[in-house]
Amino acid sequence: MPAAGTPAPVPMPSVSDMGPTLHPGARLPGSILALLLTLAAGAARADCATFEIVGDGIPLPLSQQTADADAGRQAAADRQRGDCSICHQLPLPNARFHGNVGPDLSAIGARLTPPQIRLRVAANRHLNPESVMPDYGISRDRHQVAEAFAGQPILTAREIEDIVAWLASLDGSEP
Numbered sequence: 280m281p282a283a284g285t286p287a288p289v290p291m292p293s294v295s296d297m298g299p300t301l302h303p304g305a306r307l308p309g310s311i312l313a314l315l316l317t318l319a320a321g322a323a324r325a326d327c328a329t330f331e332i333v334g335d336g337i338p339l340p341l342s343q344q345t346a347d348a349d350a351g352r353q354a355a356a357d358r359q360r361g362d363c364s365i366c367h368q369l370p371l372p373n374a375r376f377h378g379n380v381g382p383d384l385s386a387i388g389a390r391l392t393p394p395q396i397r398l399r400v401a402a403n404r405h406l407n408p409e410s411v412m413p414d415y416g417i418s419r420d421r422h423q424v425a426e427a428f429a430g431q432p433i434l435t436a437r438e439i440e441d442i443v444a445w446l447a448s449l450d451g452s453e454p
C-alpha cells in the first residue's frame with residue numbers, strides 16, 4: 280500500500296473507455312458534444328468516473344451532479360444496490376435487519392470527513408485488502424455477475440455521491 284499522502288490512481292472504467300473519445304481541444308458544436316456524451320454514458324449504463332486517492336480519502340466528488348442525501352438513504356437501503364445494513368447499523372427503520380459485521384455507521388459523519396467516507400464506499404479494499412466489504416465504485420473482481428453487469432461497478436458514481444452525502448449528515452441524532 281502506498282504511503283499516506285501518495286496519490287494512487289485507481290483504474291476505473293472512464294466514459295472515454297466506453298464510448299467515443301474526444302481529444303482535448305477538439306471543437307464540436309455543443310449539441311453534438313451533448314449527444315456523444317449521452318451515448319457514452321448510455322453505453323456505460325452509469326456515469327462512471329475515474330478518481331484519485333490522496334492519503335486516506337478521495338478529495339473530489341466522483342460525479343458532477345449535486346448529491347442528494349435522501350436518494351443516498353434509498354440507495355444504501357436498496358437490496359439491489361447498496362444493501363449496506365446487511366453489515367452495518369444505520370438509521371434505516373425499515374431495513375430487514377442491521378448487521379454487525381462492519382462498524383456502526385449511525386454517527387459516521389461526526390467521525391469521518393466526506394473524502395474519507397467516499398474512499399471507504401468506493402474502494403475500501405485500498406485501505407484493507409482483506410475486507411469483506413465490496414469496493415462499490417470499482418468493477419474489478421466481481422465474480423458471478425450476470426453478463427449484463429460484468430465490468431460495471433456495483434454503484435454508479437452518482438449513487439456513491441448520494442450515499443456519501445447521506446452518511447456525512449449522520450451524527451447519531453437520527454432514530
Ligand code: HEC
Pocket residue numbers: 355360361362363364365366367380381382384387396399400403406407410411412413415442446
Ligand atoms: C459484507 C459486509 C459489508 C457491506 C455489505 C458493507 N460494508 Fe461497510 N464495512 C464493512 C466492514 C467489515 C468494515 C470495517 C473496515 C474494513 O473491513 O475494512 C466497513 C467499513 C465501512 C466504513 C468505515 C467505517 C469506519 O468507522 O471507519 C464505511 C463508511 C462503510 N463501511 C460504508 C458502507 C456503505 C455505505 C455500504 C453500502 C453501500 C457498506 N459499507 C456495505 C462491511 C460491509
